[in-house]
Amino acid sequence: MSMTEPSLGDWQPSELEENGRELLSRIREHQETIRDLPVTSRRSAADLQGLFAGPVPEQPTHFKELLDETFETVVPNLTQWHHPSFHAYFSNSSSGPAILAETLTAALNVNAMLWKTAPAAAAVEKTVLDWMAEMVGYPRDADGVLVNGASLATLYGLAAARDALTDLDVRERGLAGRDVPQLRLYTSDQTHSSVEKAAITLGIGTDNVVRLAADDEGRLPPEALALAIRRDLEHGRRPFAVVATVGTTSTGAIDPLPALSEICREHGIWLHVDAAYGGLWRLADAVRPYLGDLELADSLVINPHKVLFCPMEATALYCRRTGALPNAFRLVPEYLRVEPEDAAVDYMNYSLQLGRQFRALKIWWIIRSFGRQGLADRLGHAVELSQWLRDRAAAHPQWTVPADSVLPLVCLRFEPEEVPKHLCATERREWLDALNERICSAVGETGKAYLSHTVTAAGYVLRVSIGNIQTRREDVEGLWELLTATAAEAHHHMLSPTAC
Numbered sequence: 260m261s262m263t264e265p266s267l268g269d270w271q272p273s274e275l276e277e278n279g280r281e282l283l284s285r286i287r288e289h290q291e292t293i294r295d296l297p298v299t300s301r302r303s304a305a306d307l308q309g310l311f312a313g314p315v316p317e318q319p320t321h322f323k324e325l326l327d328e329t330f331e332t333v334v335p336n337l338t339q340w341h342h343p344s345f346h347a348y349f350s351n352s353s354s355g356p357a358i359l360a361e362t363l364t365a366a367l368n369v370n371a372m373l374w375k376t377a378p379a380a381a382a383v384e385k386t387v388l389d390w391m392a393e394m395v396g397y398p399r400d401a402d403g404v405l406v407n408g409a410s411l412a413t414l415y416g417l418a419a420a421r422d423a424l425t426d427l428d429v430r431e432r433g434l435a436g437r438d439v440p441q442l443r444l445y446t447s448d449q450t451h452s453s454v455e456k457a458a459i460t461l462g463i464g465t466d467n468v469v470r471l472a473a474d475d476e477g478r479l480p481p482e483a484l485a486l487a488i489r490r491d492l493e494h495g496r497r498p499f500a501v502v503a504t505v506g507t508t509s510t511g512a513i514d515p516l517p518a519l520s521e522i523c524r525e526h527g528i529w530l531h532v533d534a535a536y537g538g539l540w541r542l543a544d545a546v547r548p549y550l551g552d553l554e555l556a557d558s559l560v561i562n563p564h565k566v567l568f569c570p571m572e573a574t575a576l577y578c579r580r581t582g583a584l585p586n587a588f589r590l591v592p593e594y595l596r597v598e599p600e601d602a603a604v605d606y607m608n609y610s611l612q613l614g615r616q617f618r619a620l621k622i623w624w625i626i627r628s629f630g631r632q633g634l635a636d637r638l639g640h641a642v643e644l645s646q647w648l649r650d651r652a653a654a655h656p657q658w659t660v661p662a663d664s665v666l667p668l669v670c671l672r673f674e675p676e677e678v679p680k681h682l683c684a685t686e687r688r689e690w691l692d693a694l695n696e697r698i699c700s701a702v703g704e705t706g707k708a709y710l711s712h713t714v715t716a717a718g719y720v721l722r723v724s725i726g727n728i729q730t731r732r733e734d735v736e737g738l739w740e741l742l743t744a745t746a747a748e749a750h751h752h753m754l755s756p757t758a759c
């Protein structure tokens with residue numbers, strides 16, 4: 260009986276190449292026309308779900324058909340994070356070398372859990388970690404690992420801090436059912452939500468995250484920290500970590516690392532620095548002098564996927580207390596045991612993740628393709644554009660800059676003289692809040708740009724983050740025109756007698 264082999268298996272390599280060329284030409288077209296696309300999509304959630312819902316496809320679909328459908332239904336219904344006028348949250352972009360690196364990563368599909376399972380991937384990971392450490396002024400001999408985001412990196416850093424309390428031996432004995440002191444973690448009220456999430460996960464509890472009121476510039480005041488620690492010690496609590504932020508999410512504020520580090524050192528407390536946003540801006544000459552000494556951090560988080568033209572997901576976690584991360588995460592079952600080898604790093608020992616993508620390749624290609632200087636120039640340009648916008652607002656009689664930052668995160672508020680009569684101070688402020696909220700959504704509705712907002716002491720504030728590799732001077736000039744026109748219109752509308 261003869262058996263004919265059914266046509267199983269993957270695409271032929273030639274087919275992959277042909278389809279790949281087709282995909283690349285679509286990406287090219289997308290990039291060449293991206294300025295004409297609305298930054299945000301306006302389809303309702305239910306409508307969008309309806310576009311994709313359907314039975315499990317039984318039969319194969321030709322790739323070209325799939326590609327057509329993707330560019331008709333998926334791409335236009337996204338928020339275009341890659342758009343040069345995307346300024347919400349944190350503006351970053353992918354870049355050519357990284358887009359191609361993601362393809363090669365998928366083609367090689369190595370699992371970088373152990374040195375032995377992907378030797379050159381681990382070596383490249385070590386290399387880019389060293390390079391980025393140098394870029395942000397952190398010691399090259401620190402432990403480091405690439406993870407998928409700053410939130411998890413902070414969780415891992417704080418786990419290392421908790422497990423460095425050797426007398427408590429939480430790793431072996433756990434936190435429950437025995438007499439352990441209340442572990443206390445200090446940060447400012449501007450800290451990222453990932454800090455509290457880490458406290459939840461680590462059994463610290465949100466009640467033990469001491470969120471100290473930031474000063475007028477959004478920074479954690481050292482005096483308040485010293486006081487809070489002293490008070491906790493008097494009550495028999497156990498201060499174990501401080502989280503400082505370099506580039507707060509709301510306004511781009513930078514905590515005073517030297518003073519905070521001094522206090523930490525005095526009490527033997529771990530200093531974790533969340534420089535997810537701010538850290539890599541150190542590459543820009545205009546920012547470097549203001550960033551503070553990141554070397555003071557026991558553990559440090561920086562986000563290439565937020566600053567370095569690197570696509571999601573890539574975060575670097577560093578820890579200068581060598582051995583502390585493996586002390587928290589190393590657990591080697593028999594089936595993963597390997598002969599120790601000099602200079603080999605088994606990255607599975609530095610976080611919770613076992614199976615790991617070859618994340619380092621895209622960072623390696625970015626740094627090699629642009630060079631440190633090329634990256635510094637591009638980041639410096641974004642800083643200049645943000646300063647240009649800040650200057651326009653500061654010089655304009657109706658606009659204010661409620662929070663200054665050395666980072667390219669611009670906070671703006673429209674405060675026209677003319678408001679409805681008979682408003683008391685509080686009402687006036689609320690009226691201006693509503694006006695600024697209206698401007699923020701009206702800008703988004705034009706589809707030409709996309710901003711987000713924050714609330715500071717001044718009230719509701721527009722947030723413009725600049726950092727896309729394609730953003731040019733004309734784009735930011737266009738944004739300023741759009742902002743002033745939209746503000747005038749919103750103001751007029753809210754003053755009109757029919758406005759509610």
Ligand SMILES: *Cc1c(COP(=O)(O)O)cnc(C)c1O
Pocket residue numbers: 349407408409410411451453504506507508533534535536562565574
């Ligand atoms: C963006 C950001 C985070 C979260 O980063 P992810 O990589 O999205 O988890 C944490 N902290 C700060 C200061 C950030 O700016």
